[in-house]
Structure formats: structure tokens, C-alpha cells
Amino acid sequence: MKILIVKTSSLGDIIQTFPVLDYLRSRFPHAQIDWVVEKPFSELVQGHPAVSNVLYVHTKKWRKFFPLRENWWDICETFSSLRKVTYDVIFDLQGNSKSGLIVGMAKGIKKVGFGWNSVPEWPNLLVSNVKFDPPVGYNIREDYLAIPQQFFNDFTYVPQKILLNISEENQACVKSLLTSGKTVLVCPGTIWRNKQLPEKTLIELLRMIQERFACRYLFIWGSSDEKEMVQRLHTQLIQNSQIVDKLPLPLLQNLMSQVDLVLAMDSLPLHLAGTTGTPTFSIFGASLALKYQPLGTQSHALQGSCPYGQTFTKRCPKLRKCSSGACIQELSAIDIFQSFQAQCSRYLG
Numbered sequence: 001m002k003i004l005i006v007k008t009s010s011l012g013d014i015i016q017t018f019p020v021l022d023y024l025r026s027r028f029p030h031a032q033i034d035w036v037v038e039k040p041f042s043e044l045v046q047g048h049p050a051v052s053n054v055l056y057v058h059t060k061k062w063r064k065f066f067p068l069r070e071n072w073w074d075i076c077e078t079f080s081s082l083r084k085v086t087y088d089v090i091f092d093l094q095g096n097s098k099s100g101l102i103v104g105m106a107k108g109i110k111k112v113g114f115g116w117n118s119v120p121e122w123p124n125l126l127v128s129n130v131k132f133d134p135p136v137g138y139n140i141r142e143d144y145l146a147i148p149q150q151f152f153n154d155f156t157y158v159p160q161k162i163l164l165n166i167s168e169e170n171q172a173c174v175k176s177l178l179t180s181g182k183t184v185l186v187c188p189g190t191i192w193r194n195k196q197l198p199e200k201t202l203i204e205l206l207r208m209i210q211e212r213f214a215c216r217y218l219f220i221w222g223s224s225d226e227k228e229m230v231q232r233l234h235t236q237l238i239q240n241s242q243i244v245d246k247l248p249l250p251l252l253q254n255l256m257s258q259v260d261l262v263l264a265m266d267s268l269p270l271h272l273a274g275t276t277g278t279p280t281f282s283i284f285g286a287s288l289a290l291k292y293q294p295l296g297t298q299s300h301a302l303q304g305s306c307p308y309g310q311t312f313t314k315r316c317p318k319l320r321k322c323s324s325g326a327c328i329q330e331l332s333a334i335d336i337f338q339s340f341q342a343q344c345s346r347y348l349g
Contacts, residue, residue: 001031007093008038015271019141022160025050047164047250082106093144100124112151159295161277164250174255182215182348183259187269189226194286194325195266203236204333213348217241261347279347285328286316300343304328
């Protein structure tokens with residue numbers, strides 16, 4: 001069996017597609033499973049032990065510098081490599097025009113994608129010869145999983161933890177960050193302000209958790225703004241915390257697998273933590289926890305409520321323009337702590 005997955009971006013969406021890999025590898029232990037991904041995100045896919053080969057595209061660069069001869073040859077080489085293998089089935093889990101072009105160029109007996117009710121961009125429908133719509137109301141990971149499950153008419157799946165491949169040197173780096181006490185990895189950042197807990201509230205929450213459970217914090221960051229924020233958090237909890245240098249995602253995922261709990265917003269680190277089996281506690285506001293929190297009984301979340309009565313099934317339509325962000329900005333530290341204590345005491349007690 002030869003299978004190709006087309007899921008080119010973004011990092012969070014790629015991670016949310018990993019249950020598809022687990023399902024396919026479990027069902028076809030000896031299958032060749034290849035993956036097409038944007039080159040800047042390839043390290044993440046390369047690290048997954050279930051992936052046989054990674055095929056790269058670099059569409060942002062191609063669009064920007066299309067007239068250049070070297071990019072033209074790069075494009076030709078990419079599509080030539082796509083046609084070297086005839087796949088038994090190709091799963092397009094991106095569903096846009098770009099992935100449709102990739103699937104159209106690849107050689108496959110069956111080309112499977114999203115149906116009319118769920119495809120992100122309608123031109124994609126012209127390429128797939130088998131189409132499915134995920135059932136309504138499920139977790140985003142189950143939406144992706146529904147496509148191969150419906151194709152194979154097999155709905156057995158148990159969430160599995162994985163460990164991305166890293167070098168022995170990086171394994172030693174992970175061990176150097178761990179101590180004998182209880183450790184909570186804190187991921188305070190997110191792209192959108194209306195998904196992020198106010199810094200003052202987060203400090204109060206972390207103090208309450210530390211006083212109750214005597215745990216130690218590891219702070220991680222991605223952007224320069226997040227680095228400044230964790231430096232301020234560390235200053236407030238200097239005796240019980242450490243700032244971790246920026247890590248490659250496979251190394252960060254391995255670190256997440258070794259701590260006692262991950263505390264995060266709705267963000268890339270939360271989705272990455274969800275692949276490890278480590279307990280998570282996440283705080284949601286303008287996005288729906290039931291849709292985006294990791295799968296499994298070890299995943300716990302608090303959902304902020306909208307004081308304006310706005311309802312949504314994925315993300316709040318006012319996520320980017322709501323001036324107050326009250327659903328998360330007005331959460332109190334004591335309310336979050338009480339939810340945390342009720343759901344997560346057994347991991348730190």
C-alpha cells in the first residue's frame with residue numbers, strides 16, 4: 001500500500017492532522033506513507049516516525065520570485081518527484097486550490113478529499129475523485145480523521161501518543177531541563193490577543209498553582225514579544241521557574257512528553273502537547289475548546305463565555321476585531337485556578 005498525504009500548512013493544522021498518520025500506520029503497518037508539506041514546515045513532518053518520505057513545496061517563494069529561472073527548475077523538479085510514484089490513494093487534507101494543483105499533478109489511483117459542504121475552496125473539488133464531508137460537531141482532529149475513515153469504512157481509532165525523532169544530543173538537552181519535582185511547562189503566548197490571558201491574571205494563577213502544588217515552571221516562547229513576556233513572568237516567579245531557550249519543534253515535543261503537565265492557550269504549543277499524551281490544561285476564549293483542545297481524557301480546558309451572547313462552532317467571527325476580548329480578558333485567576341484544581345490535581349498532587 002502506497003499512501004500520499006497532502007497537508008502543506010500551517011504548523012498547527014499539520015499537527016492536528018497527525019491522528020490521520022497514527023490511524024493509517026495502525027491499519028497498514030507496512031505501508032509507504034509519504035507527505036507533501038511546505039518546506040519551512042518540513043522539520044515537523046520529518047520527525048514523525050510514521051512518515052516514510054517527505055516531499056517539499058515552496059509555494060510562497062515560487063509566487064514571489066516566479067520569473068527566476070532557478071525557481072522554475074525547482075518547480076519542475078518538485079512536480080517530477082510527485083510523479084515518480086503511483087499511489088494507491090492520495091488524501092488531500094488541505095482542500096484549497098494549491099493542494100488541488102499538487103494532487104492533480106501527483107499520480108494516484110484514488111484521490112480523496114473534502115466534499116461540497118466542507119471544502120475550503122471549491123476548485124479543489126475538480127481534482128478529487130472521491131469526496132467526503134466530516135460529520136458536524138466533532139473535534140478538528142476528528143474532522144481530518146473522518147476522511148480516511150470514511151474511505152476505508154473503518155472507524156476504529158484510539159488516540160495515541162507519539163515521540164518525534166530527535167538526536168541523542170537533543171535527548172540529553174531534554175534531560176538537562178528536568179528535575180525530580182513536579183514540572184509544569186507554561187506556554188503563555190498565542191498569535192491573537194483575544195486568545196491570550198492577561199499577563200497579570202496569568203501571574204496570579206501561576207502563584208496559586210505553585211503555592212498549592214509546589215511545582216516548578218518551565219517557560220517557553222516563540223516570538224520576541226513572547227520572550228519579553230516570559231522574562232517578566234520569570235521575574236515574578238524567579239525561585240520556581242526557568243526560561244527555556246527557543247527549541248526546534250521536535251525537541252520541544254520531546255520535552256513536553258517528559259513534564260507532568262502543559263498549561264497553554266489555544267496555540268501551536270497546545271496542539272503539539274496534544275501529541276504526547278502529557279496532561280494539558282488550556283484556556284479558551286474566542287475559539288471553541290470542544291473543537292480545538294487535544295483529544296483524550298488527559299486533555300482539560302476552561303472555556304470563557306462571551307458577555308455579548310456571541311455563539312460559534314469553531315472561532316468567534318469577531319476574533320480579530322473584538323475590542324474588549326472579554327471572553328478571556330475578564331476571566332479571573334481564582335475561577336481559572338478552581339477549574340484547574342478540580343481537573344488537574346491528580347497530576348501534581
